[in-house]
Amino acid sequence: MSFEITKEYLEEIQQLIASKSNEHILNLLDEVHYADIAELVEELNFNDGLYLIKLLDSEKTSDVIAELDEDDREKILKELSAKEIAEEIDELDTDDAADIIAELPEEQKEEVISHLEDVEHAKEIVELLRYDDDTAGGLMAKELVKVNENWNVLTCVKEMRAQAEEVTRVHSIYVVDDNDILKGRLSLKDLLTTSTKTAIKDVFIKKVDSVTVNEEDEEVARIMQKYDLEAIPVVDEIGRLVGRITIDDIVDVIKEEAEKDYQMAAGLVEDVEADDTIWELTRARLPWLFLGLLGGVGAARIMGLFEGALEDNAILFMFTPLIAAMAGNVGVQSSAIIVQGLANDNLKGSISNRLLKEFSLALVNGAVLAVVLFAFTWIWQSDFNTALAISISLFAVIIVAGIIGTFIPLFLDKRGIDPAIATGPFITTSNDIFGILIYFWIAKLILGF
Known part of the structure; x- marks a missing residue:
């Protein structure tokens, strides 16, 4: 059954916030999806929404903030310190983290990045910020699972277990050479049914669709739609695997493009919303x-x-x-x-x-x-x-x-x-x-x- 924010539910949350019944609020929202909490924050007045953001654990609110409407997110972030924003960023995948940091004022970007605890995570975010928003590089996330073609199946499985801890969803297993050049992809079925001593280069699938970092986002969407892909690897100018783009990011691109075309067809020269000035x-x-x-x-x-x-x-x-x-x-x-x-x-x-x-x-x-x-x-x-x-x-x-x-x-x-x-x-x-x-x-x- 889908989550629904009724008038009664909204009033209950408001009353709990007014009485500072924090434990009750946490219990009430414990099993609620972050997208539904984001909708709840947008329905509440600003101060109540901010109260929820600061009350809940960063592991949950990081996704809530990423899900918020851009204008609402901007208002929320203005009320958080650089350290508080960094705590939220540390919990996000690199693509969502880079998107949020890109919206911050220039001087605040550096301060937030300096507060990130995971140095490797920070380096990857900084790398993503180099790319234009409307390119594959601007869309991709750095989190992925890749294996070396020279490994055997046993080594491959061990390495995959370690890498998978940092990846929310494993859509594909990519195969690279010693220089990180993308060579192909690995079938999970082949991995499970092959001898542990077999070299990966003997079983991987050499055909793999990919895009370059400078490919336009609309072209990426077209390729993924045409070949019915849930994820697509991204390579740099010399073919090195640098990231992946997942279907949720492409849905956002398609939605934004459709909204832009609809507004343009209706005679609007720039992107606007009903609550704009x-x-x-x-x-x-x-x-x-x-x-x-x-x-x-x-x-x-x-x-x-x-x-x-x-x-x-x-x-x-x-x-x-x-x-x-x-x-x-x-x-x-x-x-x-x-x-x-x-x-x-x-x-x-x-x-x-x-x-x-x-x-x-x-x-x-x-x-x-x-x-x-x-x-x-x-x-x-x-x-x-x-x-x-x-x-x-x-x-x-x-x-x-x-x-x-x-x-x-x-x-x-x-x-x-x-x-x-x-x-x-x-x-x-x-x-x-x-x-x-x-x-x-x-x-x-x-x-x-």
Whole structure:
């Protein structure tokens, strides 16, 4: 049964904190998972959450702090001394420890590192801090199990027992040579069924997927997703095994990328959350809203060029929102499919083939919708030419919008720009303008104004 923080449970914890019933609190939270305690800390007011962090043992609160939302973690860490932070860091795997230290002010980083009791742990954390956050080096942990190809099975088992004490989960056993160059991986089944005197180099599996320290995190996620990996080894520029990345880190990367793309598609230029300040939210939203304003002004200017025609053909004005909306909708649909395909790396074929396919799709959709609109307008207005002008305009607008929605994200991707910026306001605004222009141009040709 999943843990749930009810109103009654929250009130009980608050009352226990108020009465400083520490032993009762410890008993109540003894079997609670650290992720659930992190959620509890975020639900409590700041002082009560900090009280829990300081009350519980570092072995548990270290994971709680790593699990907290970044803003909440920053507030908590400000209230802890460098020594207290170091005590938490000492309990964490190197990747989580490096992530937390990276968030600290520069002068505090050195102070915290100087208080770490495990010197080897500190050295590994410092090494990880050298890598950019969005690379394999920034994602990896140093904790892993590796064996030398020149060992026999008996020596291998002894060494693995010692190494495994420092590793939370043993996903794979990696094989290296005397220079720590990654050679392959070892099957646990082969290890258990092979003579203790057999050399590891005679039984290990030479094929092993790996990534380099400078590989982008999105590419690491793609590789692990494609080959269904729970962990992947990381090597340096000369092939030495330096760490491993586990699936939990990749889930975080995928989640962050999805949130970023969603916000970008919605017209937010930077990462924001609902509880950010008004200034931060305004700064994130205003640029795209300004683009939308320019698009609206452009569309209004185009309509102004046909002001006289609108007076004589008022029915055209009534269908203007429909044309603009259909242009935006088709464009966003097309671009969303392309962006999704690019993100999942399952978009095959050339740009020309993709454009041809989208053109064919737009032809079918446009034809069906245009026939429906023609029938509706003709029955309503009893004017063949007007119905023809509006329906042909819709047909043309859908085709153009589909091509624009397909081409722009493909073009941006070829130029190394995140194609997610093509969706949302950008596509909608551009297609609004093109849609209005095409609409009145075709109407002018057919109705002769």
